[in-house]
Amino acid sequence: MRLGIDLGTTRTIVAHVDRGNYPLVTFDDLDGDPHDYVPSISALQDGRLVHGFAAEAAARQGAPVLRSVKRVLGDPTTHPGTTVAVGDREFPLLEVLAGFLSSVREELPAGDHEAVVAVPAHSHSVQRFxxxxxxxxxxxTVTAMVNEPSAAGFEYSHRQGRTLNSKRNRIVVYDLGGGTFDASLVESDGVGHTVLDTAGLNRLGGDDLDHLLADLALDAAGRTADDLRTRALDDLREQCRAAKESLTPQTRKIVLDVPGAADTGGSDAGDGADDSTTVVLPVADYYDAARPLVRRTVETTEPLVGELGEDSSVAGIYLVGGGSAFPLVPRMLRERFGRRVHRSPYPGGSTAIGLAIAADPESGFTLTDRLSRGFGVFRERDEGRALAFDRIFASDVRLPSGPSNAEATVVTRRYRAAHDIGWFRFVEFTGDVAGGEPTGDLAPVGEMLFPFDPALQTDGAVEGLDPATVTVHRRPDGPLVEETYTVDADGIVSVRISDLDTGYTRSLDLGA
Ligand SMILES: Nc1ncnc2c1ncn2[C@@H]1O[C@H](COP(=O)(O)OP(=O)(O)OP(=O)(O)O)[C@@H](O)[C@H]1O
Ligand SMILES: [Mg+2]
Structure with missing residues (x-):
């Protein structure tokens, strides 16, 4: 079957292709109740990892849990060997993720599973890989990987195609998820989609609204997060999430039970319950506290929307992501952008539905996407005493979607080497280049030692070396060197460095 799978920070949502329709797949919890998502959590039970609803149930019994693993995935320091702690055990991040996704696949009807998957627009190569x-x-079988807001753009033109015409052919997708905020400006001619610009906040999402409410509740109860055991704090935040999700524009008060300091967080439920305090918070206070957070998302969206006059080509500002169901979100967006703000009927499912549309060859939808982050290399200068940064790709580089523009995504550099060994450090970054340096979130995505001295160009001469311990010397009459950088359709960069005099070559898939 063909699927669109949105691996989210808090929820994983799956839509499937069904003769021109893209319904969400339902998953049963341990009580047999259906949900149109799987919670993206893992827990340690009897020495092994369990995932999804089983993990949620284990967590209620006091098992150590791992939530929001996607935040680890997006961390700039994450590399393929990164491990994560669950209770007192460490697991490779890749193993946890693969285990979680296997548990999702086991719930699907048996057979082949061809999936289009997504990552946040600004994800670096390691996260993509x-x-x-x-x-x-x-x-x-992953048939494509696209950026999350681009997928939501598909869902919009599929559902709201009538609002698009030749003059109004652009959509701004506002995606507030559990852990990230992303916005994209997408142009659509009905089936062809081009991402014109993206913006985002990597560490802002619905989870932060839960934490905010928990802090207000703790304040009202005269406690601090430090007073609570990890599990009691986790329980309180879960309560806050549930309270937040049941808010309607008419809600006036929120009632929460703040666990007490004596709450041991032990395994038998209910201990220390007598020490908990019930607090009643006016919703208005919660909204006041949340306003700055939502305002940051509005400000991030503004440059993509531009002037909304008669001549504007923006047909709609489309609110997707579970977090956009928070009543303050549409309210503040309408205050700023007026009537062109539309909410998705399935805020949490929009990305998955868009991915299923992308997975359906019959839909005819195509996408031209951008790299959405910069890529560059630091090279050594002056015998290793200085580094020079060279931006190879700017964030607006188009990703190859077919042979027609494949050339645009290859960049080469040629020069005569001035040292005996080159140490190349590759980085991806979310900002611009200022003063010769990359700015914004910086992710080191790989490094390579390359021998320019032919005597060192033998198998094994540099492969095992720790670059930090290598001394670099100036060497006159160095070889002619060519560096070739390529971006593939998944947004993953690879590099090949060659000594054109001897033919010696080294290659690296960044992220792998
Ligand atoms: N009715 C609701 N009202 C308010 N918030 C909600 C509602 N339903 C879900 N949410 C919140 O939406 C967030 C999850 O949204 P979503 O499923 O889009 O995120 P995700 O895909 O898991 O995360 P991300 O896209 O950041 O990786 C959670 O913070 C959840 O509490
Ligand atoms: Mg999401």
Whole structure:
């Protein structure tokens, strides 16, 4: 079967292709109740990892849990060997993710599972690689990987196509998820989609609204997060999430039970319950506290929307992501952008539905996407005493979607080497280049030692070396060197460095 799978920070949602329709797949919890998502959590039970609803149930019994693993995936320091702690055990991040995705696949009807998957628009190569690899290890055949807001753009033109015309052909997708905020400006001619610009906040999402409410409740109860055991704090935040999700524009008060300091967080439920305090919070206070957070998302969206006059080509500002169901979100967006703000009827499912549309060859939908982050290399200068940064790709570089523009995504550099060994450090970054340096979130995505001295160009001469311990010397009459950088359709960069005099070559898939 063909699927669109949205691996989310808090929820994983799956839509499937069904003769021109893209319904969400339902998953049963341990009580047999259906949900149109799987909670993206893992827990340690009897020495092994369990995932999804089983993990949620285990957590209620006091098992150590791992939530929001996607935040680890997006961390700039994450590499393929990164491990995560669950209770007192460490697991490779890739193993946890692959295990979680296997548990999702086991719930699907048996057969082949061809999936289109997504990553946040600004994801670096490591996050893209690990996501693809985890899906593959879980047994999925991944046919494409696209940026999350681009997928939501598909869902919009599928559903709201009538609002698009030749003059109004652009959509701004506002996606507030559990852990990230992303916005994209997408142009659509009905089936062809081009991403014109993206913006985002990597560490802002619905989870932060839960934490905010928990802090207000703790304040009202005269306690601090430090007073609570990890599990009691986790319980309180879960209560806050549930309270937040049941808010309607008419809600006036929120009632919460703040666990007491004596709450041991032990395994038998109910201990220390007598020490908990019930607090009643006016919703208005919660909204006041949440306003700055939502305002940051509005400000991030503004440059993509531009002037909304008669001549504007923006047909709609489309609110997707579970977090956009928070009543303050549409309210503040309408205050700023007026009537062109539309909410998705399935805020949490929009990305998965868009991915299923992308997975359906019959839909005819195509996408031209952008790299959405910069890529560059630091090279050594002056015998290793200085580094020079060279931006190879700017964030607006188009990703190859077919042979027609494939050339645009290859960049080469040629020069005569001035040292005996080159140490190349590759980085991806979310900002611009200022003062010769990359700015914004910076992710080191790989490094390579390359021998320019032919005496060192033998198998094994540099492979095992720790670059930090290598001394670099100036060497006159160095070889002619060519560096070739390529971006593939998944947004993953690879590099090949060659000594054109001897033919010696080294290659690296960044992220792998
Ligand atoms: N009715 C609701 N009202 C308010 N918030 C909600 C509602 N339903 C879900 N949410 C919140 O939406 C968030 C999850 O949204 P979503 O499923 O889009 O995120 P995700 O895909 O898991 O995360 P991300 O896209 O950041 O990786 C959670 O914070 C959840 O509490
Ligand atoms: Mg999401």
């Amino acid at each position: 690990l996501t693809l690899e985890a899906f593959r290890r879980a047994g999925f």
